[in-house]
Every structure is written in C-alpha cells, then in structure tokens.
Amino acid sequence: MIGVLFPETSSAAGRLVLAALQRSxxxxxxxxxxxxxxFAAGTPALIVAVDVPDAWGDALVEWIDGSAGKLLxxxxxPEALASRLGCTHAAWPQGLAEAARSVPALAGHDAQSAARVRYDDTATMxxxxxxxxPFERFDFTDEWNNLGYGAIRADHSIWALRHPLDVPPAARLASVEIDGAARLAYAALWQQAQSSVLWFNRSVGPCDSFEWxxxxxxxxxxxxxxLPCQPVLSEIPWGYDAAITSRLDCDEDIESARALWQAYQRLGVPFSLAIHTSNLRDDTHxxxxxxxxxxxxxALMSHTATHAPNWGGSYEAALAEGTESMRLIEEVTGQRVRYAVSPFHQSPDYALHALCDAGYAGCVGGIIRNDPEFLIARGGTLAGLPDGFIGxxxxxxxxxDCMLASGDALAVFKEAFDLARETRTLFGYLDHPFSPRYEYGWTDEAVRIAAHExxxxxxxxxxxxxxxLDENAALDFLGAKASIxxxxxxxxxxxxAPRASSNALVFAVEYRGECVPVTNKGLPR
Structure with a gap:
C-alpha cells in the first residue's frame, strides 16, 4: 500500500499524482x-509526499529514520527534510522563464528550449x-512534441520547477541545465540505512513523461x-516487449484512407479510423x-461531429458533439463507437465529463500545447473521472511536416518508439488521410506509405x-487493467478483476525486479 500525503493547498497536484500512482x-x-x-497503526511502508509544508518536515524525518520504507x-x-538530506538552497537562475520556452518548430526541423533536464548515469539504479x-520541445509549430512528454514550466504552476535547491553529488540523479551549464537539482535519490528517498523538483513529478x-x-x-516493494501493473501485455497502436484521424476525408489501410493489411498490422462525422454528409465515404x-x-472511433476547437467550449457543446458523432457513425456502419479522439488533441475537463456522460468508455488526446492534465505517462482512469472511463x-x-529535412527523416519517430519500448509504455501514433485541401506535408501517397512502412x-x-493492436483493443486492454x-x-x-471485459490479453506485473504474468495465485509479499 502507498500512502499519499498532500495538504489541501496542494490538492490540485496531489489528486493528479494520486491518479498517476493508481494507474500504475x-x-x-x-x-x-x-x-x-x-505514525498510526498500519502505516504504509511506501509514502508519497506532494508539496508538503515545513510543518510536516519533522514527521517525515522521523519516519525515514525510524521506518523500513520508501519515501517519494x-x-x-520541507526544511527539516531538506536539511536532513544535506540539501543546500540556491537562487533561481536568471532568465529561467525565457530558457524554459521553445520557439515554434519549422517544417522539417524540431525546436527545443535552452533549459533541459540531464540525467546522470546513476539513473541506471x-x-x-x-x-x-528539454523543458519544452516542438516538432510541429508550437503544438506537438512527437517524443510524447509534457512541458516543465517556470511559471510557479504545478507543472513548474518547485524549489531552487542543490543536493549532494552522491544523491544527484538529474540536473537542470541552461545552455549546457548545471544550475539546480531536478531529481535525487538518497540511500538511508533503513529507507530510501526519491525526489523530483516538480509538484506533479514526471507524471507526464517517460521518466515515470x-x-x-x-x-x-x-x-x-x-526494503518493501509494490507490484506495478504493466502497460505491455504478458509475453510481449512492446505494444503499438496507430490510427488515422479523418478530419477532412475518409475514402482517401484506403491506400494506407491496404498497406497496413499487407504488413499484417491492425488499423484504426477516427471519424469526423461532418464528412458523412457526403455518401461517397x-x-x-x-x-x-x-x-x-x-477499429472505428469518434472524432467529434464538427471538429470544433475545445469540443465547442462547454460541457453542453461537447455532449452534443460526442452524442451526434456516435449516432451518425452507428447509423452509417451499424457499429456503435466506444472511444473518442479529441479534435486538435484538446481535452478539457468538461469535455471528458461530457464524453463520459454520453456513454463513451474513454478518450485519446494529449498534446504539449494545452490541457497538461491529459498528458499522462500511463493510460487509465483519470483524476476526477468515474471508474469505467479512461484516457x-x-x-x-x-x-x-514532421519529417526531418536532414539525416534520417524518421529519427524522431524511431526515438519515440525506442523510449516507449524502453519504459514499457503502450506506444500510439497518428496520421491523417489526404484531402483536396491539405496533404499534411506529404508530397504524395507513395512517400507517406513508405514512411509508415x-x-x-x-x-x-x-x-x-x-x-x-487496433485502438479498440488497446483501449480495452487499458480499461481492463484499470479495473484490476x-x-x-x-x-x-x-x-x-471486478468487472467483465472483452480483453483476452494476459496482464503482466513487475515486482522485485521480475516481470511475471498476473494469475489467480497472486504474488508472495
């Protein structure tokens, strides 16, 4: 059991961290x-503290000195804990706010902030x-980070650096660098006689990154x-070392998806379409x-009725978008969609609640530009949303537009998959069908198909x-995992597993350095 400590003043970060832990x-x-x-009877041996005040510091020091456990x-x-761990106060670097931001990316290039996090070799522990x-990076204008992680801010939000601290060299896991010079500590690991302490210099930690x-x-x-350990449920099904899902978001056309679908059929790879139902006014689709x-x-998914930014701007508009799209897709295909894809990957909280109320079982989105709460390192139940709805x-x-102009044009996409495989993350990627108006930076269909291949x-x-996996199978797996x-x-x-599921894949659990299948026999503690 993991106990999660946070005061009411830190409840926004605390709830997001709690949900991230529960997804794992x-x-x-x-x-x-x-x-x-x-210090009550039955206190968990694993504690997570989120932005706790100085008043709680002595208690945490007493806990790490007197308990055989782990503190994250x-x-x-808090001051007493920082002192006990040998931390020293520093000053915020000049120009941090500017260094934390990236310029937009130009076609054929990526863009990165001057501020970055660099891990030491000690991260292998x-x-x-x-x-x-980098704190922020883009592959397309100022919207998409194809490596998948969110932005570290310097704006005093829960997504920002929290503390101008430095740590003893032996404890350092990662540093904040600006233009190559180390300025602050970002992550540290301390080994006590009876306990270990892991710290991230951000209120929400790395909940939006492969670093999770x-x-x-x-x-x-x-x-x-x-020390005690906690079983972690893997996003990768038992027996596999990587899981991949992909789709086309049909913003402006559907029929032109046929050529790429046929290529995926030749490759023996499942295929998914997210349908923007304004296209269904034309029966050629x-x-x-x-x-x-x-x-x-x-797999068929909803991509809204009108592709309105931010799902139309309100709960009521999002409810109408989701309901109408679901109805039209079923009317044309006889198939009821269960999952939605956010337009522009914008996923505000009211829209997620509206989708849940419309009868969807989950939503796909996530983009570095907006709605950081939806950039989650692990798929599953979301903070503030009911069980049975996942993201x-x-x-x-x-x-x-995102293919590099020099070197290996696919280098970023290959790195994105490699990071996902290395960190046992279910990897999802997307493209769009061509339309008479827009070809998404592809010169022709043959070039696009070759890149996918x-x-x-x-x-x-x-x-x-x-x-x-097709998107339905991938999200069904995550939904079933969330119910365990x-x-x-x-x-x-x-x-x-309290609720029935159509998922036929076996779950994997990681515990004490081993990965084993989930069985009815359980695991020895």
Whole structure:
C-alpha cells in the first residue's frame, strides 16, 4: 500500500499524482493519507509526499529514520527534510522563464528550449539511463512534441520547477541545465540505512513523461532485498516487449484512407479510423466505412461531429458533439463507437465529463500545447473521472511536416518508439488521410506509405516480440487493467478483476525486479 500525503493547498497536484500512482499500482494500492497517519497503526511502508509544508518536515524525518520504507517526494522538500538530506538552497537562475520556452518548430526541423533536464548515469539504479530532455520541445509549430512528454514550466504552476535547491553529488540523479551549464537539482535519490528517498523538483513529478518509469522501478524493485516493494501493473501485455497502436484521424476525408489501410493489411498490422462525422454528409465515404467496419483488425472511433476547437467550449457543446458523432457513425456502419479522439488533441475537463456522460468508455488526446492534465505517462482512469472511463495520451504525429529535412527523416519517430519500448509504455501514433485541401506535408501517397512502412520495420527490428493492436483493443486492454484491484491478503498480493471485459490479453506485473504474468495465485509479499 502507498500512502499519499498532500495538504489541501496542494490538492490540485496531489489528486493528479494520486491518479498517476493508481494507474500504475491499481486504485486499491494508492490512497490519500493524513499527516497524523504517518505514525498510526498500519502505516504504509511506501509514502508519497506532494508539496508538503515545513510543518510536516519533522514527521517525515522521523519516519525515514525510524521506518523500513520508501519515501517519494514531489515538489517542495520541507526544511527539516531538506536539511536532513544535506540539501543546500540556491537562487533561481536568471532568465529561467525565457530558457524554459521553445520557439515554434519549422517544417522539417524540431525546436527545443535552452533549459533541459540531464540525467546522470546513476539513473541506471532505477532502470533509467543518462537521458536528456528539454523543458519544452516542438516538432510541429508550437503544438506537438512527437517524443510524447509534457512541458516543465517556470511559471510557479504545478507543472513548474518547485524549489531552487542543490543536493549532494552522491544523491544527484538529474540536473537542470541552461545552455549546457548545471544550475539546480531536478531529481535525487538518497540511500538511508533503513529507507530510501526519491525526489523530483516538480509538484506533479514526471507524471507526464517517460521518466515515470523511474517512479515505477523505485516502488517495485529498488533495494528489493531489504526494503518493501509494490507490484506495478504493466502497460505491455504478458509475453510481449512492446505494444503499438496507430490510427488515422479523418478530419477532412475518409475514402482517401484506403491506400494506407491496404498497406497496413499487407504488413499484417491492425488499423484504426477516427471519424469526423461532418464528412458523412457526403455518401461517397460510406463504402469504405462499411467495408472497414466489417473487416478484422480494424477499429472505428469518434472524432467529434464538427471538429470544433475545445469540443465547442462547454460541457453542453461537447455532449452534443460526442452524442451526434456516435449516432451518425452507428447509423452509417451499424457499429456503435466506444472511444473518442479529441479534435486538435484538446481535452478539457468538461469535455471528458461530457464524453463520459454520453456513454463513451474513454478518450485519446494529449498534446504539449494545452490541457497538461491529459498528458499522462500511463493510460487509465483519470483524476476526477468515474471508474469505467479512461484516457490515453498519443502525441506522436507521423506527418510529412514532421519529417526531418536532414539525416534520417524518421529519427524522431524511431526515438519515440525506442523510449516507449524502453519504459514499457503502450506506444500510439497518428496520421491523417489526404484531402483536396491539405496533404499534411506529404508530397504524395507513395512517400507517406513508405514512411509508415519504415517506422513499422524499425519497430519490428527493435522489439523481440511486439504486439500491434487496433485502438479498440488497446483501449480495452487499458480499461481492463484499470479495473484490476491489487489487494494485500496475508503474505500475498492478489489480483481481482471486478468487472467483465472483452480483453483476452494476459496482464503482466513487475515486482522485485521480475516481470511475471498476473494469475489467480497472486504474488508472495
């Protein structure tokens, strides 16, 4: 069990962190904890503290000195704990706000901020490596980051750096650099005699990044010989080392998706279409839709009724967009859609609630430009949304506009997959069909198909046993995973699936450095 500490003043970050933990370990194994609960009977041996005040610092020091456990701290280190861990105060670097932002990307190029996070080789202790990531990066104007992670801000928000601190060299995992010079600590790991402390200098930690893998490894495997560990449910089904899903968002045309669909059929890779139902005013699109709906290895999704920015700007507009799209797709194909794709990947909270109320089981979105709450490292239940509705971030946009003008044109997309495989993340990418108005940077269909084929070839060359899933199958798997409850039963962890699911894949669980299938026998604690 993981106890999550946060004061009311930090509840916005606290709720997002709690939801992120629950997506990794199940809702039953991460629960809010009062400060007084640190010393109550049955206190969890794994504690997460989110932006806690100085008044709680002595209690946390006493806990790490007297408990055999793990403490994960996001954001503010209370003064007593910072002192106990040997931290020193620093000044905020001049020009940090400007260095944290990137200029827009030009076609054929990416763009990155001057401020970046650089991990040391010590990150290997938590299953990472010497990663390097900018605070903000773009592959298309100022909208998309095809590597999938969110932005680290310098604006005093929950997405910003929290503390101008430095840490002892032996504890440092990652530094904040500006123009190559280290300025502050970003992440640190301390090894105590009876405990370990992991800290990220951000109120929400790395909940929107591949770096979340360090958190999972800290909880599930770090010092497994002497400290308690928490089982982590994997996004990759048992027996596979990578999982991939892809789709076309049919903003302006549907029939022109046929050529790429045929290419995917030749490759034996499932295919998905997200339908913007204004296109259905033209019945020339009906044939491909009906053929597609009747084929194996395909998935239909809603892409709204009118592709309105921010789902129309209100709960009522979003409800109408989702309801009308669902109705029209079923009317044309006889198939009821269960999942939606956000227009422009904009996923405001009111729209998610509207989709849930319209009967959808989940939504795909996520983009670095807006709605940072929806850029989630792991798919599953969202903070503030009911059980049975899930989200999944898929920010990798395979467009001609994003192909690099020099070197390997597909280098960013290959890196995006490699990061996903390395961190056991379900990898989703998207493209759009051509339309009479817009070709998304592709010169012609042959060039576009060749790029898709090359990315799939790269995936198959890097993964030993990848599984390609259509979007319905991928989201069904995440939905079924979100329904699993990990419970402590005496000397074992047991896995309970409370609701029926169409998912036929076996779940994997990571615990004490091993990855094993989820079974009715459970795991010894």
């Amino acid at each position: 370990v199940s809702a039953a194994q991460a629960r809010p904890l009062a400060c007084a609960g640190l 701290v996001f954001g503010r280190l 938590l299953g990472g490596r010497a990663w390097e990531r 893998r360090l958190v999972e490894n800290f909880l599930s495997a770090h010092r497994a010989d002497v 009906y044939a491909i839709l009906r053929e597609f709906a009747a084929s194996a290895g395909t 999944h971030s898929q920010q990798t946009m395979l467009h001609g 090359q990315l799939i070839a790269h995936i198959r060359s890097r993964a030993v046993k990848p599984i390609f 409850q990990v419970v402590e039963d005496g000397d074992a962890f047991r896995f309970i």
